[in-house]
Amino acid sequence: MYVRDAKNREEVWLLDHLESMELDETAFRSRDYVVAIDEQSGEKAGFGRIRVHRNDDGDDVCELTSIGVLEGWRGQGVGAHIVERLVEYAGDEGFETVYVLTGEGAYLAQFGFQRIEESELPADLRERLAGKRDGVDPDAVPMAIDVTAFRMPERLREAFKRAPEGRDEADDDESPEDFGIDPETATYKYDTGR
Numbered sequence: 001m002y003v004r005d006a007k008n009r010e011e012v013w014l015l016d017h018l019e020s021m022e023l024d025e026t027a028f029r030s031r032d033y034v035v036a037i038d039e040q041s042g043e044k045a046g047f048g049r050i051r052v053h054r055n056d057d058g059d060d061v062c063e064l065t066s067i068g069v070l071e072g073w074r075g076q077g078v079g080a081h082i083v084e085r086l087v088e089y090a091g092d093e094g095f096e097t098v099y100v101l102t103g104e105g106a107y108l109a110q111f112g113f114q115r116i117e118e119s120e121l122p123a124d125l126r127e128r129l130a131g132k133r134d135g136v137d138p139d140a141v142p143m144a145i146d147v148t149a150f151r152m153p154e155r156l157r158e159a160f161k162r163a164p165e166g167r168d169e170a171d172d173d174e175s176p177e178d179f180g181i182d183p184e185t186a187t188y189k190y191d192t193g194r
Contacts, residue, residue, distance in 0.1 A: 077160030103139030
């Protein structure tokens with residue numbers, strides 16, 4: 001199991017799962033996402049996003065958002081490693097603090113995220129919090145972590161190492177849908193005569 005940057009061709013897959021999991025897809029860009037992949041089967045297990053809010057005053061803000069783990073992969077440390085990879089990325093990009101607006105605060109607290117007052121949020125994120133509460137996450141609360149304070153619980157690291165225990169082999173063949181093509185309505189420029 002490993003976590004890598006999302007590829008452009010995974011946009012449809014990401015959007016389908018964001019919608020089915022009722023996650024935030026505001027200002028969607030596939031290049032902001034990472035995807036967890038099972039090395040042996042090639043099966044995608046989960047995804048997550050770092051959204052950078054750029055400000056004219058140079059006071060950019062980093063938000064962790066849209067973490068999703070496919071149902072058959074839950075409880076195996078996949079989400080934890082997605083969060084870890086995103087926090088590492090934020091640190092590599094020079095951010096000292098990562099913010100998150102979520103109703104899943106207990107899950108993120110195990111990594112060192114702490115709840116903060118709404119008044120401590122940067123202005124961009126106060127607006128986002130109001131929007132999330134009105135839309136996809138009515139229970140959202142603001143949380144933050146200093147990137148150097150991130151800690152991975154050992155039980156989650158071990159679960160990730162063992163994944164995918166007890167899972168059937170997945171079909172890793174790519175389909176037209178993986179590329180955003182509807183095979184029912186697609187037309188092709190070249191007719192091979194077959």
